[in-house]
Amino acid sequence: MWEVFEGKALEYDEWYDRNEEIFVKEVECLKKIVPEGLILEVGVGTGRFAEKLSAIGIDASLDMLKVAKKRVEVVRGDANSLPFKSEVFDAVLLIVTICFLENPKKAVEEIRRVLKKGGYLIIGFVPKNSALGKLYEEKGKRGHRFYSVAKFYTLEEIKEILNKNFEIEQISGIDVISSGDFLCVKAKRT
Secondary structure, eight states, rough: GGGTTTTHHHHHHHHHTTHHHHHHHHHHHTTTOOOSOOEEEEETTTTTTHHTTOEEESSSOOOHHHHHHHHTTTOBHHHHHHOOOOOOEEEEEEEGGGGGOHHHHHHHHHHHHHEEEEEEEEEOOOOTSSSHHEEEEEHTTTTTHHHHHHHOOOOHHHHHHGGGGGEEEEEEEOOOSSTSSEEEEEEEEO
């Protein structure tokens, strides 16, 4: 699905300028649960979150990486086959990216491989059943470039994707339109 972002990185990146208040809240939510150490953001996009959370980034979209490399260290790669040794990172971030993965369970298994024992997977996402999730899904049905290929998940579905590979330690959220429009999940590698 990453192909949808090719040629549109600047358009995507401008969303953060137009919605700075939301972005700041999302970063604050994530900062509360992101641990210290070597951190990787899978699906780094244009590097906005990685820059604020001191992470290196990986993305399949060359167009996104061209923008992100101005902010952070980046590598081109796929979430299902990360080009890193096993047990390297203290934390891996999946911020909004989970809704654009074709096989999120496989990606989570691969993320587990590159996490150190006791490392954390941090997922930031817009829940399907939130007011914002419903708005984005409606925009997708009307043909929005990005939301039309996104698959939104409930918290219960995220827990299912994590399965027995991770144990959720903390969940926090922010309000955008209504309560819990963006959730931050901190899950420890088992």
